[in-house]
Amino acid sequence: MQRIDHVLPWNCPGTERRLSVFRFGNGPCKAYIQAALHADEMPGMRVAVELKRRLRELEAQGRLTGVIELVPVANPIGLGQLFQATQQGRFEFASGKNFNRDFFALTEAIAPALDGCLGADGPANVRLIRAAMQAALDVLPAPTSELQALQRLLLKHACDADVVLDLHCDFEAVVHLYTLPQQWTQLRSLAARLQAGAVLVTEDGGGSSFDESCSLPWLRLGLQFPAATIPLACLAATVELGGMADTGKKQAAASAESILAFLAEQGLIAGDW
Ligand SMILES: [Zn+2]
Known part of the structure; x- marks a missing residue:
């Protein structure tokens, strides 16, 4: 396990927040999982606690066949927001913005540079597009807020992944998922393993949420360059893990095992579940 710590800019003098990414395994595929963006x-x-423990075991057993990046605390800014003894994690105090909106629009940033470069070779196009995404994020001017810096870091770690899972929860709810209609078939197994009560699909929910900022560029580039072979190379979902109070160990361990089983199906872990 490799730990990568990013210091967020724009802290108050004398304070410092970090975003910690835990990276496991090696291989051609990549999965990115984050928790608690709100x-x-x-x-x-x-x-994520269960996932981290299990991924360390699986890594020690040599069973990881791809890279898995885990961000157990995706929003250290919101985690520090307490108002009159109540946690306030959905909107940033400084700006009033929802932490899961307005992620950087990759499609518009990379499309001009890709014009004339994409052909019939799907895997080659995937490599080109991922490199363009990383380059576009690298050349952005310095972030103008702590929130913008955090969102860019999360997107930078996730945008070149084959699988992106953004773990949230509702107030009181059954487990449910959000994804693109085109990706529902691939996500069926995860929904079934998590015993999801519903899967909500939309091609563009609006607002540039995290999962869509990772998955939608592939769809949009495909429309923009119809002559090129552009697969939907990032399978992304928002996973609502029930309600706020669903934090029991048994349920958490079962959810983690469901996610690991899904990652195994996607070629990132060896063995059967
Ligand atoms: Zn949420």
């Missing part, structure tokens, strides 16, 4: 959503963080 900081006070505990079920995802609880599942």
Whole structure:
């Protein structure tokens, strides 16, 4: 396991926040999993504890066949927001913005440079597009807020992944997922393993949420360059792990095992579940 710590800019003097990414395994495929982008959503963080423990075991057993990046606390800014003894993790105090909106629009940033470069070779196009995404994020001017810096870091780690899972929860709910209609078939197994009560699909929910900022560029580039072979190379979903109070160990361990089983199906872990 490799730990990568990013210091966020724009802290108050004398304070410092960090975003920690835990990277496991090696191989051609990559999965990215983050929890609690709306900081006070505990079920995802609880599942991330189980995932981290299990991924360390699987890595020691040599069973990881791809790279898995885990961000158990995706929103250290929101986690520090307490108002009158109540956690406030959905909107940033400084700006009033929802932490899961307005992620950087990759499609518009990379499309001009890709014009004339994409052909019939799907895997080659995927490599080109991912490199263009990383380059576009690298050349952005310095972030103008702590929130913008955080969102860019999360996107930078996720945008070149084959699988992206953004773990949230609702107030009181069954497990449910959000994804693109085109990716529902691939996500069926995860939904079934998590015993999801519903899967909500939309091609563009609006607002540039995290999962869509990772998956939609592939769809949009495909429309923009119809002559090129552009697969939907990033399978992304928002996973609502039930309600705020669903933090029991048994349920968290079962959810983690469901996610690991899904990653195994996607070619990132060897062995059967
Ligand atoms: Zn949420």
